[in-house]
Amino acid sequence: MQSNLHKKIHAALIMDGNGRWATWQGLPRSEGHEAGVRAIRPVVEAAADRGIGTLTLYAFSSDNWRRPQAEIDVLMGLLRTYLDAETKSFVETGVRLGVIGRRDRLPDGLAEQIAEAERMTAAGERIHLRIAFDYSARDRILAAARQTWPHTPRDEFGRMITGDGAADVDLLIRTGGERRLSDFLLFESAYAELVFIDRMWPDFRPDHLDEALAEFARRQRRFGGLTDADGAAKVA
Ligand code: IPE
Ligand code: IPE
Ligand code: MG
Numbered sequence: 001m002q003s004n005l006h007k008k009i010h011a012a013l014i015m016d017g018n019g020r021w022a023t024w025q026g027l028p029r030s031e032g033h034e035a036g037v038r039a040i041r042p043v044v045e046a047a048a049d050r051g052i053g054t055l056t057l058y059a060f061s062s063d064n065w066r067r068p069q070a071e072i073d074v075l076m077g078l079l080r081t082y083l084d085a086e087t088k089s090f091v092e093t094g095v096r097l098g099v100i101g102r103r104d105r106l107p108d109g110l111a112e113q114i115a116e117a118e119r120m121t122a123a124g125e126r127i128h129l130r131i132a133f134d135y136s137a138r139d140r141i142l143a144a145a146r147q148t149w150p151h152t153p154r155d156e157f158g159r160m161i162t163g164d165g166a167a168d169v170d171l172l173i174r175t176g177g178e179r180r181l182s183d184f185l186l187f188e189s190a191y192a193e194l195v196f197i198d199r200m201w202p203d204f205r206p207d208h209l210d211e212a213l214a215e216f217a218r219r220q221r222r223f224g225g226l227t228d229a230d231g232a233a234k235v236a
Contacts, residue, residue, distance in 0.1 A: 015036060090117075176200055
């Protein structure tokens, strides 16, 4: 049987648990978010090394605007410093960066900074790193539906939703202990394998990515059909 890892996959990650990680240590939530950002780099590197073609990270959901303004400000600031700190090394290491989500509600200058980072890294071929920021899957689906006509083929509709032609999600990992999607990549995850890692995001390391990939390799994906083994069995 061919492993699920014979082709480059799209992995998506719900990086949850920053706040609890901090609170449990008597630290302010902002320190959890800072530690969460520090956890990203080794995971992106490991993902590229393990042959993950596309990695989508959930960094700020459209519902996260419901949080206190002080926490929102921290998260906006962290995206700025992340882009400042990483863009050059993305160019050097072949990472193509894309940010998915709304840009019209971001603080002054951030949308321009994102566009610049995307432009600078556009030639990267080692891995496509997508950051979901002010992202809502339901809004994406609704926006695509509003642009469509009654006979738009499903693939074309899917491309309107993803915006950048990214493939369907193969593996969706959530840290932090919750078992829900929280409005992340709902259309693209129709056949995603779901893996839950019961650690808070700041404690996530490349080893845990390997754990998730090993679990993914063991899963039997059928896409509604039959596996080779099923196919060889008698139908009637
Ligand atoms: C994930 O961590 C980061 C964002 C949602 C921005 P949380 O901030 O949700 O952390 P918990 O779930 O409260 O621990
Ligand atoms: C999902 O986490 C969003 C991100 C990780 C960016 P939340 O913490 O916002 O999700 P809920 O509220 O627990 O569903
Ligand atoms: Mg959370």
